[in-house]
Amino acid sequence: MVEAECAPRQTGSMRIGELSRLTGVAPSRIRFYERNGVLPPAGRGLNGYREYPQTAVKRLGLIDTSQRLGFSLAEIRAALAEAAPNFPSHDALARALRAKLAALDQHLKDVRARRREIEALLRSLGD
Structure with a gap:
């Protein structure tokens, strides 16, 4: 043992x-x-x-x-x-990082649009 x-x-x-x-x-x-x-x-x-x-x-x-x-x-x-x-490889990592960056940019764009929509709703409620 x-x-x-x-x-x-x-x-x-x-x-x-x-x-x-x-x-x-x-x-x-x-x-x-x-x-x-x-x-x-x-x-x-x-x-x-x-x-x-x-x-x-x-x-x-x-x-x-x-x-x-x-x-x-x-x-x-x-x-x-x-x-x-x-x-x-360096190229594969760079491609993956660029794709993730593009996805993050799109996500930020979507979040900003939702934020503007919420702000507009608040304004319409008089807040």
Whole structure:
């Protein structure tokens, strides 16, 4: 039993706790990303623990940044699948960012139009 717990890890791999510390992403979130196909399934050591490659640090950074910028998990999953096994190219990232920017611009335009409509309704009510 002690031998299984001390099974050697693959060179350059890390367990979920270490990956979490390096990235600031909670272990539960890392498992969520795996379940949802955004992060490739981790390999398993002889002891059954998840073993993540060093590339998982960069990938989680990309996922976290993409989510903060408003990309959905489906959009992130598609972009990463298209680029697999590598990271999205500079051109692919630029295209995705330009598309997101255009969507944000349209959203802002729509919000401004709704705001004007609400203001007009308030004026018509005498407020």
